[in-house]
Amino acid sequence: MLHVEGPLLTVDVGAHETVETSVDDVLETFIGGRGVATRLAHDRIPFDADPFGAENSVFFSTGPMQTSNMSFTGRMNCTSLSPLTGGLLSSNAGGFMSRNFADTGYSVVEFTGTSDELVVVHVTDEGVEFEPVPDLDGATVPETTTYIEDTHGLSAEHVACIGPAGENRVRFASIMTTESRAFGRGGLGAVLGAKNVKAVTFAGDSRPQVEIPPIQMDVHRDAATSDHIMKEQGTTSVTDLANEVGALPTRYFSELQFEGVNGINGDRVGEKKYKRGTCSACAFACKLPTRDEERGVETEGPEYETVMSFGSNCAVDDIVDVMQSNELCDRYGMDTITCGNVVAAYLASEDEFGNTALIHETVEKIAKREDEGDLLAEGIDRFHEDLGVDNWTVKGLDFAAHDGRTLNGQGLSYAVANRGADHMFTTMYAWEYPLVAQEEALNPTGLEGKAPHVVKQENARALEDCGIVCRFSRSFMTPERFEGLFDADYDELLAVGSTVVELERHFNNQRGFDRTDDTLPYDLPDFEAALDDYYAQRDWNEDGTVPNEHVSDDPATAD
Structure with a gap:
C-alpha cells in the first residue's frame, strides 16, 4: 500500500528540544495525513489532557500524494485536542505549504509543551530553530507573514501562523497558511496560542522519493480540461440550489431560505473574482480571489459556508459585506463558519440582523476578547444560555451550511x-x-x-x-x-x-x-x-x- 515516508519529529517548545522517531509501522498501516496523526495522537495525548495544557500536542502531517504532481493534492492535515469540542479533531487546509512541509523530510511534526515566551519555530531538514518574537505579540496574520518573509526570506507558502485570536485563545481560532487558507474548524489556532507559538515555518530540500503510479497524470489532465462551474464560483455555486430546496440556514437557523440570496450567490462572487486561484499543483483552480475596488475590499472567497454564516445566517444580502467579514477572519485568524454563526447568535439576541457595522465591529471584539467579544469567543455551546438563544451545535461545534432538517x-x-x-x-x-x-x-x-x-x-x-x-x-x-x-x-x-x-x-x-x-x-x-x-x-x-x-x-x- 502506498504511504508517506519519513520519521516523526517531536518539538518540545518549552524545553527547546527535538526528537526524531521512526514511525514506519504507523505509516504502513495508516498511509499518512489524518490517519497517521490520529494514531499518534490517540497514543501520545493523555485522555484527560487540557486542550490548552502543555500535555496536548499539535500534529502537522502530510500524505504520499504531496510528493506527486497531481491535482487535488495541495493540502495537509493538522490534528490536536480541540478547545471548542473537547475531543480529538483533525482539520485540513489547502494552499501551498504541504510541499514545503514535505521538503523537510518528515512525515509528521509534533509540537508539545509550552514556551515561556512568544516564538516562531523554524523546521528544516537541517534542524529546528526557536526564535523569540516579542514584537509579534498581537500581530495579524499578514503582519506575521510579512515579518517572516522580510527577516528570513520565506514566503507565506512556508508559514503556518496564528493571529490575535489564537494568542487570545478564542476557541475557534484558526491556524492560517498562505495567509488566507485555514486549518479552520475546532480552534487549533488557540492550541498553538496556548503553547505561545506564533508561527511555524517549514523548508528544506529532502522531500521523500515516493513512486506515484502514472495514473496521477490522468487525474491531472481531467482536472485541467474539466468544464466545471466551481472553476468560476467555487463552492458558492451551490448557494441557489440550497436556497431553492430549503437547506440554507437563515437568521441564526430560524429559517431555511433567504429572500436576499441573489445578493450573495455564486453569480455575485463570480463577478468579484479577478484572477484564477488554486492550490499547489492543482489544475482545477477552484479558489476565489475577489476584489471590490469601490470599497477597497480584497480577500480570497467567500466560499459557500461563509456566504451562509456571514450572509444568510446574519441576514446580510450584500456580497461585499460578506467579503469584508471573510477578510477580517483571515486577518485575525478565525474560522469563518463558527465566527459567522457566533455573530449570528449575537445578532439574534440583540434583534440586530443585517447590521453590517455591528457585525464587523463584533468580529474584531471577538478576536481581541474585548467587551462582549470575550464571551462570544467561547463559542455557542458555552454562551447560548447567557444570550438566551438556542444551542445550534453538536459536540460543541456549530452547524455548517447544508441544513439537516431538509437533507x-x-x-x-x-x-x-x-x-x-x-x-x-x-x-x-x-x-x-x-x-x-x-x-x-x-x-x-x-x-x-x-x-x-x-x-x-x-x-x-x-x-x-x-x-x-x-x-x-x-x-x-x-x-x-x-x-x-x-x-x-x-x-x-x-x-x-x-x-x-x-x-x-x-x-x-x-x-x-x-x-x-x-x-x-x-x-x-x-x-x-x-x-x-x-x-x-x-x-x-x-x-x-x-x-x-x-x-x-x-x-x-x-x-
Whole structure:
C-alpha cells in the first residue's frame, strides 16, 4: 500500500528540544495525513489532557500524494485536542505549504509543551530553530507573514501562523497558511496560542522519493480540461440550489431560505473574482480571489459556508459585506463558519440582523476578547444560555451550511460525526441535493437505509484525508483510480478510513463522549433507530462507544 515516508519529529517548545522517531509501522498501516496523526495522537495525548495544557500536542502531517504532481493534492492535515469540542479533531487546509512541509523530510511534526515566551519555530531538514518574537505579540496574520518573509526570506507558502485570536485563545481560532487558507474548524489556532507559538515555518530540500503510479497524470489532465462551474464560483455555486430546496440556514437557523440570496450567490462572487486561484499543483483552480475596488475590499472567497454564516445566517444580502467579514477572519485568524454563526447568535439576541457595522465591529471584539467579544469567543455551546438563544451545535461545534432538517442524511451525519456538526466529515449533502449522478442520488427525506451510506462516506472521507486528496476530487478520483494510485483494493483502503474514525471515537469515549452526544437540536424521523443502525454497522456498543478490543495497541488494555 502506498504511504508517506519519513520519521516523526517531536518539538518540545518549552524545553527547546527535538526528537526524531521512526514511525514506519504507523505509516504502513495508516498511509499518512489524518490517519497517521490520529494514531499518534490517540497514543501520545493523555485522555484527560487540557486542550490548552502543555500535555496536548499539535500534529502537522502530510500524505504520499504531496510528493506527486497531481491535482487535488495541495493540502495537509493538522490534528490536536480541540478547545471548542473537547475531543480529538483533525482539520485540513489547502494552499501551498504541504510541499514545503514535505521538503523537510518528515512525515509528521509534533509540537508539545509550552514556551515561556512568544516564538516562531523554524523546521528544516537541517534542524529546528526557536526564535523569540516579542514584537509579534498581537500581530495579524499578514503582519506575521510579512515579518517572516522580510527577516528570513520565506514566503507565506512556508508559514503556518496564528493571529490575535489564537494568542487570545478564542476557541475557534484558526491556524492560517498562505495567509488566507485555514486549518479552520475546532480552534487549533488557540492550541498553538496556548503553547505561545506564533508561527511555524517549514523548508528544506529532502522531500521523500515516493513512486506515484502514472495514473496521477490522468487525474491531472481531467482536472485541467474539466468544464466545471466551481472553476468560476467555487463552492458558492451551490448557494441557489440550497436556497431553492430549503437547506440554507437563515437568521441564526430560524429559517431555511433567504429572500436576499441573489445578493450573495455564486453569480455575485463570480463577478468579484479577478484572477484564477488554486492550490499547489492543482489544475482545477477552484479558489476565489475577489476584489471590490469601490470599497477597497480584497480577500480570497467567500466560499459557500461563509456566504451562509456571514450572509444568510446574519441576514446580510450584500456580497461585499460578506467579503469584508471573510477578510477580517483571515486577518485575525478565525474560522469563518463558527465566527459567522457566533455573530449570528449575537445578532439574534440583540434583534440586530443585517447590521453590517455591528457585525464587523463584533468580529474584531471577538478576536481581541474585548467587551462582549470575550464571551462570544467561547463559542455557542458555552454562551447560548447567557444570550438566551438556542444551542445550534453538536459536540460543541456549530452547524455548517447544508441544513439537516431538509437533507436528513446530512443531519444524521452531523449527529454522529466525531468532530461535531461538520459537513466535510461525510459530504452526505452531495447525494441529497443531489450533486452526483441521478442514479447515485438519495431521497433527502427520511433516514431509512441512510446509516450504511453515512458509514461508507465517513470511511471514504477519512481515506482522502490520509492520502491526502481534496474533497473536490469526487468526480475524478474513482475507486479504480484510488486502487491504481495506492496499490490496494478499495475495500482495504476504506478499512483504513474506518479505523481512523474508530480511533477518533475511542479517544473521545475516554473523555466521556457517548450516545448522548450524538444528538441534534431538531427532530428527525426514526432518528434513534438510525443511530442504532449506525452503531450496528460499525459494530460499536449501543451507547455509542467503541469496544476496547477494537483498538489495537490501546494503552487502556495494554496490561
